[in-house]
Amino acid sequence: MLRTQLAPPATFGGVTEFALPAPLREPNAPTVAPDGSVWFAEQSVAGLAHFYPDNRTLVEYAWPYGYPAPPSPGGVCGDKTSVWGLALWNGKVWASDTTGNQLVSLDPSSGKLAATKVPTNGSFPYTLTPGPNNTLWVTELFASKIGELSSNGTLREYPLPGGIDATPSQLIFTNSTTGYYADVGRGLNGGGVYSFNPNHFSPTLVGGQKLTEPSSLTIGSGALWVALHGSSSVGSYNFTTKAWSYYPTTPVPWNTTTLPYFVNADDSSVWVNEHFGNRMARIVPATNSITEYSEANRSVNGSLIGNALTFAVGGGRAWFAELTGNVLGYVDASYTPGFSTSIAGNSTLAINRGSSASVDLVIHDTTHQGALTLSFADSETLISRPSNLTFTAPTNSLSPPAGGDSTIRVTIAASQSLKPGTYYAILTATDGLTFKSSFLKIVVPA
Numbered sequence: 001m002l003r004t005q006l007a008p009p010a011t012f013g014g015v016t017e018f019a020l021p022a023p024l025r026e027p028n029a030p031t032v033a034p035d036g037s038v039w040f041a042e043q044s045v046a047g048l049a050h051f052y053p054d055n056r057t058l059v060e061y062a063w064p065y066g067y068p069a070p071p072s073p074g075g076v077c078g079d080k081t082s083v084w085g086l087a088l089w090n091g092k093v094w095a096s097d098t099t100g101n102q103l104v105s106l107d108p109s110s111g112k113l114a115a116t117k118v119p120t121n122g123s124f125p126y127t128l129t130p131g132p133n134n135t136l137w138v139t140e141l142f143a144s145k146i147g148e149l150s151s152n153g154t155l156r157e158y159p160l161p162g163g164i165d166a167t168p169s170q171l172i173f174t175n176s177t178t179g180y181y182a183d184v185g186r187g188l189n190g191g192g193v194y195s196f197n198p199n200h201f202s203p204t205l206v207g208g209q210k211l212t213e214p215s216s217l218t219i220g221s222g223a224l225w226v227a228l229h230g231s232s233s234v235g236s237y238n239f240t241t242k243a244w245s246y247y248p249t250t251p252v253p254w255n256t257t258t259l260p261y262f263v264n265a266d267d268s269s270v271w272v273n274e275h276f277g278n279r280m281a282r283i284v285p286a287t288n289s290i291t292e293y294s295e296a297n298r299s300v301n302g303s304l305i306g307n308a309l310t311f312a313v314g315g316g317r318a319w320f321a322e323l324t325g326n327v328l329g330y331v332d333a334s335y336t337p338g339f340s341t342s343i344a345g346n347s348t349l350a351i352n353r354g355s356s357a358s359v360d361l362v363i364h365d366t367t368h369q370g371a372l373t374l375s376f377a378d379s380e381t382l383i384s385r386p387s388n389l390t391f392t393a394p395t396n397s398l399s400p401p402a403g404g405d406s407t408i409r410v411t412i413a414a415s416q417s418l419k420p421g422t423y424y425a426i427l428t429a430t431d432g433l434t435f436k437s438s439f440l441k442i443v444v445p446a
Contacts, residue, residue: 001059001060001061001062001111002059002060002062003057003058003059003060004021004057004058004060005055005056005057005058006018006019006020006021006051006056006057006058007019007056008056009056009329010297012297012433013293013294013297013335013337013433013434014293014331014332014335014337014434015280015293015294015295015297015329015330015331015332016329016330016332017295017322017327017328017329018051018056018327018328018329019326019327020058020326020327020328021058022326023044024044024324024326025042025043025044025045025049025326026042026043026044026079026323026324026326027040027041027042027043027049027321027322027323027326027327027328028040028041028043028082028083028084028309028310028321028323029041029083029084029085029086029095029096029309029310029321030086030310030311030312030319030320030321030328031086031087031088031093031312032312032313032314032315032317032319033088033314036053036054036314036315037050037051037052037053038050038051038053038312038319038328039051039086039088039093040086040321040328041083041086041095042060043079043080043081043082043083043323044070044078044079044080045060045062045080046062046063046065046067046080046081046097046099047060047061047062047063048060048061048063048086048093048095048104048106049061050093050108051328061106061111061113063097063104063113064113065097065100065104065115067080067081067099067100068080068099080099081097081098081099081100082098082099082124083095083096083097083098084096084098084126084127084309084310085125085126085127085128085138085139086128087128087129087130087136088130089128089130089136090134090136090151091107092105092106092107092108093105093106093108094106094128094136095128096125096126096127096128096138097115097125098124098125098126100115101117101118101121101122101123101124101125102115102116102117102118102125103115103116103118103125103128103136103138103149103155116149116153116155117155118138118140118143118147118155118157119155119157120140120143120145120157122142122143123140123141123142123143123145123147124140124141124142124143125138125139125140125141125147126138126139126140126141126168126169126170127139127169127170127171127310129170129171129172129173131148131173131179131198132173132175132176132177132198133176133198134150134151135148135149135150135151135198136148136149137149137171137179137198139168139169139170139171139181140157140168141167141168141169143157144159144160144162144163144164144165144166144167144168145157145158145159145160145166145168146158146160146168146171146181148198158201160183160194160203161194161203161205162183162185162186165185165186165190166183166185167183167184167185167186167191168181168182168183168184169181169182169183169184169214169215169216170182170215170216170217170262171217172217172218172219173198174219176198176199177197177198177199178195178196178197179195179196179197179198180193180194180195180196180206180217180219180224181193181194181196181203181217182214182215182216182217182226183214184213184214184215184229185210185213190210191210191211191212191213191214192205192206192209192210192211192214193205193206193207193211193214193217193224193226193237194206206224206237207237207242207243207244209237209244211226211228211235212228212229212230212231212382213228213229213230213231214226214227214228214229214235215227215228215229215260215261215262216229216261216262216263216264217263218263218264218265218270219265220265220266220269220270220285221265221268221270221285221286222238222239222240223236223237223238223239223285224236224237224239225237225263225265225270225272225283226263227260227261227262227263227272228246228260229259229260229261230257230382231246231257231260231382231383231384232248232249232251232257232258232259232260232377232382232383232384233246233247233248233249233260233379233382233384234246234247234249234260234263234270234272234283235247245422245424246379246423246424247283247290247379247424247426247439248377248378248379248384248424248425248426249272249274249277249279249281249290249292249377249384249426250277250292250375250377250426250428250430250435250437251375251377251383251384251385252274252276252277252278254276255276255277256383257276257382257383257384258274258275258276258277258279258384259274259275259276259277260272260273260274260275261273261274261275261308261309261310262309262310262311264311264312264313264318265313266313266314266316266333268284268286269282269283269284269333270282270283270285271283271311271313271318271331273308273309273310273311273320274292275305275307275308275309276305277292278294278295278296278304278305278306278308279292279293279294279295279435280292280293280295280308280311280318280320280331281293282318282331282333287342288343288347288438288439288440289340289341289342289436289437289438289439290426290435290437290439291337291434291435291436291437292434292435292437293331293335293434294433294434295308295320295322295325295329296325297433305324306322306323306324306325306327307322307323307324307325308320308321308322308323308325309321309323316332316333316334317330317331317332317333318330318331318333336366336367337368337431337433337434337436338365338366338367338368338369339363339364339365339366339368339372339400339429339431339436340363340364340366340436341361341362341363341364341427341428341429341436341437341438342361342362342364342438343359343360343361343362343427343438343440344359344360344361344362344407345359345360347438347439347440347441348440348441348442348443349412349440349441349442349443350442350443350444350445351412351413351414351442351443351444352414352444352445353414353415353416353417353418353420353444354414354415354416355413355414356411356412356413356414357411357412358409358410358411358412359409359410359412359427359440360407360408360409360410361374361393361407361408361409361410361427361429361438362405362406362407362408363398363400363405363406363407363408363429364400364405365400365401365402365403365404365405365406366403368400368431369399369402370399370431371397371398371399371431372397372398372399372400372429372430372431373396373397373429373430373431373432374393374395374396374397374398374408374427374428374429375396375428375430376391376393376410376425376426376427376428377425377426377428378391378423378424378425378426378442379423379424379425380418380423384426388414388415388417388418389412389413389414389415389418389423389425389442390412390413390415391410391411391412391425391427392410392411392413393408393409393410393411394408394409395408410427412425412440412442414442414444418444419444420444420445420446421444422441422442422443422444423441423442423444424439424440424441424442425439425440425442426438426439426440427439427440
């Protein structure tokens, strides 16, 4: 066990980041404890770490298991194992150890470690979720199974409907009889979200809809939300209408997709991390808005992203860990960048193919007082870049008056080639660090 105090954090654009000790820890799987402290895994150490934000104390616990010597490219420590799942369950901190093919538990009161082997070799235990009846569930990414660990130490495995093509990434529970899991699947549009009863395991596809690489899921604002990893969008399933909707994120110039990875929810928001976008995003369904927070206060491109993978929400913060950035950080949900956007009037627009319509995008300035850049995207393609929908505005930049508003007329045209259906557009203003956007629902009749 090693106890250190981290240096004061860097703070910018609603983001606070703590640099971890050298050499590279390869942090992942942050989890917020009830007292506001944060547990996470250190893959190059092969162990766990416990961080106390109030006094910046970091306590690290190395695992006593044997691992093959990892490669050290460029003099940088390699990872001994991969840890994607961490959960607080049964009075202990549990983590998924992929190299050891086991679940490792730590008793924080004594520092005692124990391991539970996964029965299927090479299963790649991935994410962990506490379940009903005092159980812990694990997705076995490479074994195409889901495991259930009881409090007596018995681990039971369940095969999945997709057989060897199933790739379960994460599961959640809404009550003692209903759970959901995301199956990335094999190949494009081979995945989906499945519901199941943990007492009688027989999964069924939600909404009868196959999805593009669903890598994570959560319940928020009365809907099921899914990170569609192979795209630039987040999927949402409405339990009342039993329909799927797809919400785009703001494209980045250095990659075709923003690569949404994991989703999570708090009382009013749905959070998603954009791996290639190097951003954390907060969707507020009640206001049809999304805020995207850059994880760096410098210019980035595809080679400079911090590689934030999993994240956790708690205490009004969204905590993330940067694998190669060697950083533990959070977004403060109460932060406002000094400007916002809204759509005047109705945020649903009907457009016939071969025609166009317009909406007014209002940019509100509170304390920003600077130039903002506008951009537009939509959900018609996986990469969220406009194709058969086009967006035009008199200008792509503006400086709203201090404490006032600017209104921009945006014209949306639908080509004859656009398929009938419902799409979502994202109308964005950014100062280069924070992105504030409004969602516009576009209905194209047959």
